[in-house]
Amino acid sequence: MVFAKIDLNLRKAVFLDRDGTLNSDPGYICNPDDFHFFPGVPQTLSRLKEAGFLLVMVTNQSGIARGIIPPSALCAVHNKLQKELERFKASFDRIYVCPHHPDFGKKLVCKCRKPFAGLALQAISDLSIDPKQSYGIGDKESDALMAIAAGITPILLREGICFSIGGVQTASNLQEAVELILRKSS
Structure with missing residues (x-):
């Protein structure tokens, strides 16, 4: 008989x-000086930390497979x-990156590239996350599809873009998405 270890502290x-x-999203960001948060992002992420949420970044960075971005950059x-983010006590607990692209580099179809849920499922396992209490925020359908596949509640940032996925909560920006999360979790 085999018993699975169950973590009750998800x-x-x-x-x-x-x-x-x-x-x-200006294209591929190769230089740290070219990275700039949208206004208010650090403060908004800080509110999630204060409410007890782990912060996990899941990002496709195909510039690595394309040879545009060195991994060190x-x-x-x-x-x-x-x-x-550390200045606001809002740093990510973990950052997960898919460096692959199906048409470039090794041309492999991986399970970590969004919309697949490989990276989210890895984070759930690594960090003892309860998907039922968790949310995924992104600006593309692939972000919502990843969240759905991982059992996470998706929130799409719409900013005038039309999405074809029905029943997915939308928000105008990150601040509005975080307000929705904080209201639902209180």
């Missing part, structure tokens, strides 16, 4: 996309991002 989390959600960008 934690709630918010999974966040990077480009288009936390910062503008991506690390430098994320180090800057984390340093800025």
